[in-house]
Amino acid sequence: MRRLVLIAVPYIWLLALFLVPFIIVLKISLSDIALAIPPYTPTLDLSGGWSAIRDFFGALDFENFVFLTTDDLYWRAYLSSLRIAAISTLITLAIGYPIAYAMARSAPEWRPTLLMLVILPFWTSFLIRVYSWMGILSSEGVLNQFLIGIGLIDTPLQILSTNIAVYIGIVYTYLPFMILPIYATLEKMDESLLEAAEDLGCSRLSAFWLVTIPLSKGGIIAGCFLVFIPAIGEFVIPSLLGGSDTLMIGKVLWEEFFSNRDWPVASAVAIVLLLILIVPIVLFQRNEQKAREAEG
Amino acid sequence: MRRFSWFNATSLTLGFAFLYLPMVILVIYSFNASKLVTVWAGFSTRWYVELFQDQEFLDAAWVTVRVAVFSSTIATVLGTMAASVLVRAGRFRGRTLFSGMIYAPLVMPEVITGLSLLLLFIGIGLDRGIFTIVLAHTTFSMCYVSVVVSSRLATFDRSLEEAALDLGCSPFQAFRLVTLPIIAPAVISGWLLAFTLSLDDLVIASFTTGPSATTLPIKIFSAVRLGVSPQINALSTIMIAIVAVGVITASLITKRAAVTQARDEQAAVRATG
Numbered sequence: 001m002r003r004l005v006l007i008a009v010p011y012i013w014l015l016a017l018f019l020v021p022f023i024i025v026l027k028i029s030l031s032d033i034a035l036a037i038p039p040y041t042p043t044l045d046l047s048g049g050w051s052a053i054r055d056f057f058g059a060l061d062f063e064n065f066v067f068l069t070t071d072d073l074y075w076r077a078y079l080s081s082l083r084i085a086a087i088s089t090l091i092t093l094a095i096g097y098p099i100a101y102a103m104a105r106s107a108p109e110w111r112p113t114l115l116m117l118v119i120l121p122f123w124t125s126f127l128i129r130v131y132s133w134m135g136i137l138s139s140e141g142v143l144n145q146f147l148i149g150i151g152l153i154d155t156p157l158q159i160l161s162t163n164i165a166v167y168i169g170i171v172y173t174y175l176p177f178m179i180l181p182i183y184a185t186l187e188k189m190d191e192s193l194l195e196a197a198e199d200l201g202c203s204r205l206s207a208f209w210l211v212t213i214p215l216s217k218g219g220i221i222a223g224c225f226l227v228f229i230p231a232i233g234e235f236v237i238p239s240l241l242g243g244s245d246t247l248m249i250g251k252v253l254w255e256e257f258f259s260n261r262d263w264p265v266a267s268a269v270a271i272v273l274l275l276i277l278i279v280p281i282v283l284f285q286r287n288e289q290k291a292r293e294a295e296g
Numbered sequence: 297m298r299r300f301s302w303f304n305a306t307s308l309t310l311g312f313a314f315l316y317l318p319m320v321i322l323v324i325y326s327f328n329a330s331k332l333v334t335v336w337a338g339f340s341t342r343w344y345v346e347l348f349q350d351q352e353f354l355d356a357a358w359v360t361v362r363v364a365v366f367s368s369t370i371a372t373v374l375g376t377m378a379a380s381v382l383v384r385a386g387r388f389r390g391r392t393l394f395s396g397m398i399y400a401p402l403v404m405p406e407v408i409t410g411l412s413l414l415l416l417f418i419g420i421g422l423d424r425g426i427f428t429i430v431l432a433h434t435t436f437s438m439c440y441v442s443v444v445v446s447s448r449l450a451t452f453d454r455s456l457e458e459a460a461l462d463l464g465c466s467p468f469q470a471f472r473l474v475t476l477p478i479i480a481p482a483v484i485s486g487w488l489l490a491f492t493l494s495l496d497d498l499v500i501a502s503f504t505t506g507p508s509a510t511t512l513p514i515k516i517f518s519a520v521r522l523g524v525s526p527q528i529n530a531l532s533t534i535m536i537a538i539v540a541v542g543v544i545t546a547s548l549i550t551k552r553a554a555v556t557q558a559r560d561e562q563a564a565v566r567a568t569g
Contacts, residue, residue, distance in 0.1 A: 002467060003385060006377055006380065006381060006385070007381050007385055007388060007394075009374065009377055010374050010375075010377045010378040010381065010394075010438070010442075011381075011390070011394055013374055013434075013435070013438070014378075014394070014397040014398070014435070015397070017413065017416070017431060017432075017434075017435040018397050018400070018401060018435060019393075019397060020416060021412035021413050021415060021416040022412050024412060024415045024416055024419055025408070025411060025412045025415060028415060038418055038419075095311070095314070098303075098304075098307035098311070099307055099308065099311035099312075101304065101307070102303075102304035102305070102307045102308045102311075103308070105304055106304070106308070114308070116543070116547060117312060117315070117316075118315070120539075120540070120543055121315055121319075123492055123539045123542070123543055124319070124535070124536055124539050125495070125496045125513070125532070125535055125539075126496050127496065127498055127513050127516055127517065128319075128322070128516075128532040128535060128536070129318070129319070131322075131516070131520050131524075131528065131532065132318035132319055132321065132322040132532070133318055134520065134523065134524050135321065135322065135325060135524045135529075136318060136321060138523070138524065140332075140335075142321055172314070172315075172318070175311075175314075175315065176315075179311075229403055230403075230405070232405070233405025233406070233407055233408070234405075235406065235407055235499050236498060236499070236517075239521075240517075240520065240521070250405060250406075250407045253407045253408075253411065254407060254499075257411060257503075263415070266411060267411070267415070270407070270408045270411055270412075273405060273408065274404075274408065277403070277405070281403050
């Protein structure tokens with residue numbers, strides 16, 4: 001009895017507030033837009049009995065999904081989200097790896113402090129961290145003032161409201177997600193392996209490529225997924241730092257819903273986004289599973 | 297130490313400069329006297345004064361704190377229950393679906409979570425406001441809580457609880473007197489995580505709120521959409537200061553607790569030896 005209550009309470013909560021809403025999105029994505037409240041059709045009327053239910057299912061179709069393929073705004077937005085997420089992931093890796101490496105090679109008494117300094121930004125508002133770049137990157141911003149001040153450029157660079165600002169924003173906010181898993185694998189690494197490689201005639205650089213990188217592969221893959229997956233559906237960064245030509249699907253969904261008030265198309269956009277995300281999420285799960293098996 | 301080189305020192309310096317400089321610049325400019333946010337015109341606290349006179353901001357802050365307290369507390373209770381189901385309930389019908397529903401919200405894009413909850417609230421005719429934001433925040437943060445708590449529960453020695461039961465505790469007493477004190481650090485960090493997630497959330501709150509309730513992130517977002525605002529700089533500085541003080545205090549407390557525990561253990565070893 002006690003066990004039943006323990007299972008039932010969180011179970012029913014998640015069913016009602018996670019699974020049911022998701023089914024509603026799926027259902028509305030198959031409906032048509034209508035000038036009514038709620039603004040879609042058909043709506044299910046259970047009092048009509050079986051024939052009403054049959055009519056209801058008969059009126060659902062894949063029209064919105066067909067619409068997504070005909071209007072090139074949508075597939076360009078999906079592709080551009082994937083591209084922006086992939087490029088920012090690679091930049092984050094290039095910046096995050098040396099930091100994680102230096103942390104793992106620092107004196108052991110320093111490591112807890114360094115680790116706390118990496119985690120601290122997590123607790124600071126995400127919105128504020130993105131916002132802080134607006135004052136730096138704008139045309140009269142700190143960066144342009146600095147570059148003009150040292151005489152490197154004469155006219156301010158346009159960085160804010162471009163894709164470059166979006167890359168900077170993603171790299172900045174997700175950098176700790178990259179550093180932490182890489183640091184975790186590098187810290188566990190046995191340094192005598194490097195000495196062995198050097199004794200056997202490897203140069204330092206080739207020992208790094210042949211020993212350190214392969215041993216930290218698990219951390220690299222985990223870090224890349226942890227940046228890539230949330231970056232695809234990002235909304236705040238493109239809408240604050242990006243320009244009107246920055247196409248990201250999270251922003252398209254938001255506008256479809258709040259500006260165009262087209263709920264069926266917004267729902268269809270959400271469903272396709274989820275289908276795209278399933279591939280990296282499954283790959284990530286498999287990587288984690290492998291890491292657990294290697295440890296256990 | 298053999299491999300600690302100039303290269304490592306440089307990447308640490310540059311890396312942490314990159315992580316912290318934007319926030320430092322934000323803090324400095326919050327004390328700028330000029331309304332033109334990019335021109336330095338001397339030290340001033342006028343934006344702080346204006347911020348505290350702005351009733352809309354104060355209202356939004358109050359809404360945000362209430363939402364965060366309620367949602368993180370409910371999420372901690374539900375998340376701890378879910379964690380003990382995941383770790384201890386063994387097999388039951390629908391277990392795969394249950395663990396799927398715990399992990400899926402962690403990777404779900406916020407725009408989708410927000411959209412789906414809004415469509416649910418409209419579907420059942422629920423008036424949108426503080427209550428619906430609390431429901432939404434509880435749902436996604438209970439999943440984070442259960443992940444944090446279940447990792448602690450997994451390493452928990454069940455024989456302690458069995459001993460308590462043998463000694464005549466009821467199951468609830470055993471939980472309250474034995475299990476809870478041991479998993480308390482994980483439960484507290486789960487609550488803190490849920491609290492900050494709620495404070496910080498813009499997207500899900502924007503979808504699930506109505507005209508009656510504006511949270512601080514919604515207010516900030518609409519204020520900075522068109523550019524930098526000195527009042528928001530002041531507000532950000534206050535929020536950064538609160539987090540810094542909180543995290544440093546928490547780490548000092550845990551450090552002291554660890555030292556005390558180590559001393560107690562040594563004393564126990566001496567006493568038994």
